[in-house]
Amino acid sequence: MEIVIVPDAAAGGELIAAAIADLLSAKPDALLGVATGSTPLPIYQALAARVQAATLDASRARICQLDEYVGLPAGHPESYRSVVLREVVEPLGLTEESFLGPDGNAQDIAAAAIAYDRALAEAGGVDLQLLGIGTDGHIGFNEPCSSLASRTRIKTLTRQTREDNARFFDSLDEVPHHVITQGIGTILEARHLVLLATGEAKAEAVALALEGPLSAAVPASALQLHPHATVVVDEAAAAGL
Numbered sequence: 001m002e003i004v005i006v007p008d009a010a011a012g013g014e015l016i017a018a019a020i021a022d023l024l025s026a027k028p029d030a031l032l033g034v035a036t037g038s039t040p041l042p043i044y045q046a047l048a049a050r051v052q053a054a055t056l057d058a059s060r061a062r063i064c065q066l067d068e069y070v071g072l073p074a075g076h077p078e079s080y081r082s083v084v085l086r087e088v089v090e091p092l093g094l095t096e097e098s099f100l101g102p103d104g105n106a107q108d109i110a111a112a113a114i115a116y117d118r119a120l121a122e123a124g125g126v127d128l129q130l131l132g133i134g135t136d137g138h139i140g141f142n143e144p145c146s147s148l149a150s151r152t153r154i155k156t157l158t159r160q161t162r163e164d165n166a167r168f169f170d171s172l173d174e175v176p177h178h179v180i181t182q183g184i185g186t187i188l189e190a191r192h193l194v195l196l197a198t199g200e201a202k203a204e205a206v207a208l209a210l211e212g213p214l215s216a217a218v219p220a221s222a223l224q225l226h227p228h229a230t231v232v233v234d235e236a237a238a239a240g241l
C-alpha cells in the first residue's frame with residue numbers, strides 16, 4: 001500500500017486529480033468510481049478546473065457510484081445520484097449517459113443491488129475507485145463487521161453514521177436508515193483504490209485501517225488486501241500513524 005501524506009485537503013485533491021488525469025490520458029473511457037461526502041470535493045474541484053482550463057479531456061470518462069440511500073424520493077438533492085450528478089458529472093461536462101448507479105428506489109432493493117454489481121462487471125470493472133473513510137472505519141456504507149467478501153447489497157446504517165451524515169439533511173430523522181452499497185469484495189475488484197482522508201476526526205480510523213490488523217471490525221483495513229491501493233492523508237488525519 002502506498003501512503004502519501006500531504007499538507008492539506010487541497011493538496012490531496014490536486015494529487016488525486018493528477019492521478020485521474022494520467023489514467024484518462026492512458027484510457028479515455030476509464031470507469032471512475034466516485035465517493036460522496038465532504039472529503040472528495042477538492043478532487044472534483046481540481047478535476048473540473050482542469051477540464052475548464054482545457055488541460056484535461058474527460059469527455060469519454062465513465063462515472064459510477066459507490067453507494068446510495070434507499071428510499072429518498074427521485075431527485076432529492078441529497079440522494080447520492082443527485083450529489084454525483086451535481087459534483088462530478090455536470091462539472092466534468094458529462095451526461096447521465098456516462099453514469100452508472102444503483103436504484104435506491106427499486107421495488108426490490110436486493111435485486112437492484114445484484115443488478116448493480118452485474119452492471120459494474122459488464123462495464124468492464126472499475127478502473128479507479130475513490131474512497132473516503134467513516135469515523136468508524138467504514139468504506140462506502142460498509143459498516144463495521146461487514147464481510148470482507150461482501151457484494152453490493154442493502155445495509156442498515158449505524159446511529160453514528162446517520163449522525164455524521166445528518167449535516168446534509170434538515171434533521172437526523174430525515175437521514176435514511178437503509179442504503180445500497182458496493183460490498184467490500186466488490187470494491188476490492190477495482191483495479192486501483194484511492195482513499196482520501198482529511199481532518200483530525202479521521203485520524204483514529206486511518207491508523208486502525210492502515211496499521212491495525214486486517215479486520216471486518218474496521219472495513220477500511222480491507223485495503224491491506226489490495227495489490228494497488230493508495231491512501232492520501234493530510235497531516236491531521238495522519239496524526240495517529
Ligand code: GLP
Binds near residue numbers: 035039139140165
Ligand atoms: C458516507 C459515504 C462514504 C464516505 C463517508 C465519509 O458514509 N457513504 O463513502 O466516505 O460518508 O464522508 P466525509 O468525507 O464527509 O467524512
